[in-house]
Amino acid sequence: MAVTFSDLHTEAGLKSLESFLSGKTYISGDKITKDDVKVYAAVLNKPSADLYPTASKWYDSVASKLASSFPGKAAGVSVSAQPSPTEEAAAADEDDDLDLFGDETEEEKKAAEERDQAKASTKKKESGKSSVLMDVKPWDDETDMKKLEEAVRSVELPGLLWGASKLVPVGYGIKKMTIMLTIVDDLVSVDDLIEERLTVEPINEYVQSCDIVAFNKI
Template structure:
């Protein structure tokens, strides 16, 4: 796979690597391989912020090589493409498929775990930002046909919290003269838990005077 990446001293080459690393910690996935070391040896310096995936990957490989070769340089500098100097010794040794001294596949060190954890935290943070909001449809059932549904809806809408916005509603017959309230709400995912909202707000005093039960009828990411 490493052979696919060429001209990594150019913008087009880095764009190719940036795309390949999207959603992954290393070239082959979540585990470092010799492909990573080979490609690392062809990248002249740590890329800028415009290549975020490559930049994070470059730091991870640098940290792994630094832990294997303490006190030695791990970067590779390029001049012009036609007169590129030889890679620094650690990267050259690491790129040799037959080098038995470089144990990239042994037990994970504390530094490896730290780098991986930071990478996963960054990915989780990005996912949270991308997840944004959700649209939720609730089915709220009264105790009986004598329950004042207007007051029930007023009690439901009286619940306020950051990230919660109530939307349209309607009454739907369920039988024996009883109607349930169907109501839409929009939530900010990392601020509102629907299960907690139901268990700790919608089905406890004083709202449980009107509400017998509450279920999630539909849940969609926006």
């Protein structure tokens, strides 16, 4: 069974390793296995001999074993790398019982598949989109509608895309601007867009109010 430790970069992780190794020479007993190599690779630096004497001694022992089996490999060991035929022969001569890079067991393969399935199930689905038609009303007939449109379109937000617009007469020489916009639902709230962007300074110099005419999911 593969042995794993979490958070080996933290004090809590090193304490758990120290406790696990109590009374042992290696992870699985008296002989080094690929479990030792995997845990060794996950430890960034040698554990303090003062704080974690057993783990520190184990670290030195694994490093020494790797250095003698695969010269030059111990400092940057990769648990997924496959040794060359020459390295395999050297390892066999050094210790017939040492199989650091053996094939995965069925149990390890199953665990890997379960991890992949868990990642796939928790992957965030693509957020939905909506198409919105909005009326933007000026203060009066003297409002510069070109500047009003420029002010509205100056609002840029992740998930917001402005579309076509047109001016519609409403009476007494006043025109409103009807404009289309597309939003990513999880990123943009139309209510917040109106209350926090379109009807506050400096845009409220031109915009008196905004109304949602139509809201449709895409």
